[in-house]
Amino acid sequence: MAESKVLEAEAKATPSRSNRVSTSSRGGRYFLRVLLNHVPGKTSFEDLRTVDGVLCDSFHEVVERLGLIEADNMLDESLIESTQLAMPASLRRLFATILVFCEPGDVRDLWDRHLEAMSDDYRRSHTCSKAVEQMVLLDIRDMLQSMGKDIALFPLTNIDETYDTTRGEAREVTEESTIEVDAHDIALASSLNHEQRLAYDEILTTVDAGDGGVFFVDGPGGMGKTFLYRALLAKFRGEGKIEVATTTSGVAASIMPGGRTSHLRFKIPLSIEDGASCSFTKQSGMAKLLRMASLILWDEASMTKRQAIEALENSMQDIMGRRHQPFGGETVVFGGDFWKVLPVVKKGSQGQIIDATMRRSYLCKGMRQLRLITNMRVHNDPWFADYLLRVGNGTKETDEEGSIRLPQDICVPPTGDGVDLEKLIDHVFPALDHNMSDPNYMTSRAILSTKNDNIDKINTRMIERFQGEEKIYHSFDSAKDDPHGNYAPEFLNNLTPKDCLRMPSN
Structure with a gap:
């Protein structure tokens, strides 16, 4: 999911002005504004309220279905997706993180839906359902405490201390002492x-x-x-x-x-x-x-x-x-x-x-x-190890502009014909079409850059090369301490990182 941005308003930095920006408190007008900024090509209000051939009752329902605003069902979907990949202990940590940072509207419903997945490891060794639930609660209580929160603040089942097998040992100590x-x-x-x-x-x-x-x-x-x-x-x-x-x-x-x-x-x-x-x-x-x-x-x-x-x-x-x-x-x-x-x-x-x-x-x-001065990563290439030391120590010779010339054999020569980026991608990711589904191939190489603009350009071009349908994720951007809506959503959406994350479906 695209990372959300929260803009901290500086005190006395923004003078009050006539509020012409619709905010979520204004209901339908706000959700209509969100749709008009994200959904192109619609020809009528009815068309705007249609998602995948289904006519929605309100603009609010439309933006929820399209994932343009934060909703509890997204937290539910996040836990469901994590269930397919993560171990129960990781799910419990995710649940605790959601409680602290995402402010779910119906905590109890979220708990009831995902208790089984979060307790899978405990159910293998315990047949008593109450004991299993209590062990999950104790785990989450400790996680919340490490984040500075008390589990009593949330509408969950009361904890029975008789199930606490740590004998009062601090969670931090228990975690460290059990590292294999x-x-x-x-x-x-x-x-x-x-x-x-x-x-x-x-x-x-x-x-x-x-x-x-x-x-x-x-x-x-x-x-x-x-x-x-x-x-x-x-x-x-x-x-x-x-x-x-x-x-x-x-x-x-x-x-x-x-x-x-x-x-x-x-x-x-x-x-x-x-x-x-x-x-x-x-x-x-x-x-x-x-x-x-x-x-x-x-x-x-x-x-x-x-x-x-x-x-x-x-x-x-x-x-x-x-x-x-x-x-x-x-x-x-x-x-x-x-x-x-x-x-x-x-x-x-x-x-x-x-x-x-x-x-x-x-x-x-x-x-x-x-x-430590011996380069273990390139010990078979002493010339390159020495070259890195000279660059890092500032003893490598430079040209009249103070720039260091890289050896030709580690460069992809530029041609200036507009396809230099394509050549770089082909050099780092040879035969990408045949290997894009191979995790070892994809994780064994990367293109780095010192500027985010270049990274965005490279990622965009790489994603275009992937096969399959593109998936788009939107962030939920808001400004702290902005009750008058001085910061329009589309302004926040355009701050870096952008609110739109494009990912290949595979």
């Missing part, structure tokens, strides 16, 4: 190179000593940082210890065993200033998890603002009761690559962006630097 260690990850320690082994042993010694320490694993992409992290996590988790693995980005978190984004895991405020703290208390499950952790890992820390890292330290000093020790005396390992994207500072100057990096934090001086 992959046998492949256990064997990684024996394959570490010299630099990785030095870092591994130093971190291991610090954790075993229990005195705490702060490290920064510094290395460009391909140097084996993730390999090192997985070896460390497997070592400690294999010994029954609790580790907390986080990254700045969701993509990196997905390849880290038990990984979460740092903002989600540590409850770091999105809008953060100097001196801030994380949004968890001393009595919370998060605080208990951090006190029990042998190692806290934060990858891609170079991409986050220093204030976020300092907020974690402030909170850890508070919950550990050790105000004069970095991170309350815990062992914390940061990792990153300062060649990559630096922290995003809205409309910030170069100086402001640099000031936001962790290199400008008072914590940086006390971090032990662990350097």
Whole structure:
């Protein structure tokens, strides 16, 4: 589903004016406006009210059927679709997310419709329907608590605490202590190179000593940082210890065993200033998890603002009761690559962006630097590995305009005849027509760009090449704190990302 956008209205930025924009509170006129902006070629009001040959009773019904406004049936369809792909635990998390962020109109009906799918794993080992329902409720209660919500706020079945088998253990601790260690990850320690082994042993010694320490694993992409992290996590988790693995980005978190984004895991405020703290208390499950952790890992820390890292330290000093020790005396390992994207500072100057990096934090001086300089990803091509180092370090020669010339053998030469993009697609996706249904083929290659406009152009052309009927999804865009309807829906629809997502049916 296309991502929705919410525009935050700035205080005193927009003067009041005559309201000529129809809003949803105006009923039929608003839904007619939505239709006229999305459905072309209609010749009459009756034609506008016709969907797939069926005449609807109202414009409201039409926009609901076409998916142009948010409705409870869409949440229902989302859960139905997820049932075909996701495990019951993932369905329970999706249900909790819907309760918190989507404000369904009939929570009880949604619960009754999807309880069976959400409880499938519990029903295999329990025959009592009440016990099964209670276990699902307890799971969802814990998920809601991690999002800062109380299950009592929602019209669901009352919880019977006698079915709680966690004996009061915090959900965060239970989740971390039950992470299974992959046998492949256990064997990684024996394959570490010299630099990785030095870092591994130093971190291991610090954790075993229990005195705490702060490290920064510094290395460009391909140097084996993730390999090192997985070896460390497997070592400690294999010994029954609790580790907390986080990254700045969701993509990196997905390849880290038990990984979460740092903002989600540590409850770091999105809008953060100097001196801030994380949004968890001393009595919370998060605080208990951090006190029990042998190692806290934060990858891609170079991409986050220093204030976020300092907020974690402030909170850890508070919950550990050790105000004069970095991170309350815990062992914390940061990792990153300062060649990559630096922290995003809205409309910030170069100086402001640099000031936001962790290199400008008072914590940086006390971090032990662990350097990885051997490129494991292209170890069979030492020339290219050296080339990447020279580019990243700024020592590669440039032309008179300061540009770096790429080697011809890694370029698709431009011809200027309007088909350069087609040639690039053919080069990266050879024989696309015959392989578009092969998931291994599609996920093993990608075209990257530094600009969203180029990405949109490439995606549009790729989708046009796919066979089958095109499916179109629309987002639901709204402006916060805009009771007078100053922001027309079509204006919000045209903000990036666009409200229309086109996908091939296969």
